[in-house]
Amino acid sequence: MRAITYSRYGGADVLELTEQPTPKVGADTVLVRVRAASVNPVDWKLRQGYLDAIMDVRFPVVPGWDVAGVVESVGLDTPELQVGDEVFGYVRKDWVHGGTFAEYVSAPVRTLARKPTTLSFEEAAAVPLAGLTAYQSIRRAGVTAGQTVLVHAAAGGVGGFAVQIAAALGATVVGTASEANHEYLRALGAQAVTYGDGLVERVRALAPDGVDVVLDYGSPDAVATAPSVLRAGGTIASIVDAKARDELGGHYVWVRPDSADLAALGALIDDGKVGVEVAQVFDLADAAAAHEASASGHVRGKVVVRV
Numbered sequence: 451m452r453a454i455t456y457s458r459y460g461g462a463d464v465l466e467l468t469e470q471p472t473p474k475v476g477a478d479t480v481l482v483r484v485r486a487a488s489v490n491p492v493d494w495k496l497r498q499g500y501l502d503a504i505m506d507v508r509f510p511v512v513p514g515w516d517v518a519g520v521v522e523s524v525g526l527d528t529p530e531l532q533v534g535d536e537v538f539g540y541v542r543k544d545w546v547h548g549g550t551f552a553e554y555v556s557a558p559v560r561t562l563a564r565k566p567t568t569l570s571f572e573e574a575a576a577v578p579l580a581g582l583t584a585y586q587s588i589r590r591a592g593v594t595a596g597q598t599v600l601v602h603a604a605a606g607g608v609g610g611f612a613v614q615i616a617a618a619l620g621a622t623v624v625g626t627a628s629e630a631n632h633e634y635l636r637a638l639g640a641q642a643v644t645y646g647d648g649l650v651e652r653v654r655a656l657a658p659d660g661v662d663v664v665l666d667y668g669s670p671d672a673v674a675t676a677p678s679v680l681r682a683g684g685t686i687a688s689i690v691d692a693k694a695r696d697e698l699g700g701h702y703v704w705v706r707p708d709s710a711d712l713a714a715l716g717a718l719i720d721d722g723k724v725g726v727e728v729a730q731v732f733d734l735a736d737a738a739a740a741h742e743a744s745a746s747g748h749v750r751g752k753v754v755v756r757v
């Protein structure tokens with residue numbers, strides 16, 4: 451099969467289009483014919499070697515953890531899925547090797563759910579990792595109807611899903627982004643504030659008593675400013691800074707593959723409560739450009755790769 455691979459850590463130039471053996475299909479696993487994948491910041495962080503201390507890596511690596519595609523064959527015991535099923539998934543395995551930037555990926559059934567029927571494959575591939583991160587961190591922080599929630603990096607892959615999920619739960623949402631993204635945040639269901647100097651005052655102007663929950667999806671200022679924007683008894687969840695847990699008594703969340711959560715997210719999408727923003731679609735051969743687009747740090751929504 452054709453796949454993007456890298457055989458050493460480095461810049462986007464280590465990515466190459468190569469021929470690889472089609473993956474074996476384990477007992478609790480299905481082979482997915484990949485129609486689309488998407489880029490997450492973890493993909494280029496892994497490629498640069500930043501996660502070497504915590505994840506085993508077997509070269510050559512096929513990058514990519516997000517997939518949307520069709521079940522091509524099934525393992526010995528996979529009653530959840532049949533050949534021909536359209537699926538999407540966050541295919542993170544216990545080691546880094548066989549990812550989704552390829553014509554086929556072997557995916558444990560725990561990583562997959564049925565693709566939302568209202569989405570194209572390209573839109574569906576944009577959902578799993580970022581959407582699950584939003585979903586699981588909102589649950590961990592205990593967001594409920596009537597609360598006010600501050601979402602940092604609200605225009606990004608994770609933040610865009612979080613704004614919509616929190617709003618669907620009945621929370622009032624304030625999101626941080628550059629001004630170019632304020633109209634976009636309002637369309638998602640948030641009030642928008644600019645990040646940087648004066649953030650605390652801008653948030654306090656919208657929520658004079660403080661917010662109930664801070665959700666940090668990539669702001670360098672979120673932990674430092676949280677005590678000044680949270681009401682007494684409020685909490686913070688961060689996906690980028692463990693100080694939210696270790697110093698503020700809040701939560702640090704690392705997204706886990708979970709079929710049930712992914713199916714619940716799919717239902718929110720098919721019910722029209724959560725939409726998907728695709729910023730750019732690249733061909734598989736242009737994976738390096740897709741990684742670089744994500745690494746710019748200012749993507750609105752998601753970068754997708756069609757296979």
Ligand SMILES: NC(=O)c1ccc[n+]([C@@H]2O[C@H](COP(=O)([O-])OP(=O)(O)OC[C@H]3O[C@@H](n4cnc5c(N)ncnc54)[C@H](OP(=O)(O)O)[C@@H]3O)[C@@H](O)[C@H]2O)c1
Nearest residue numbers: 491583603605606607608627628645668669689704705748
């Ligand atoms: N722990 C986990 O399980 C987990 C899961 C997913 C992601 N992550 C991490 O979380 C971070 C976000 O992921 P992502 O996929 O959402 O990234 P992303 O899509 O690349 O985020 C881009 C967004 O960040 C915004 N942004 C940039 N600087 C900002 C700042 N100082 N304050 C507020 N917003 C800012 C940009 O908005 P503007 O263009 O308006 O500036 C842009 O919309 C990454 O570091 C990623 O590695 C962790």
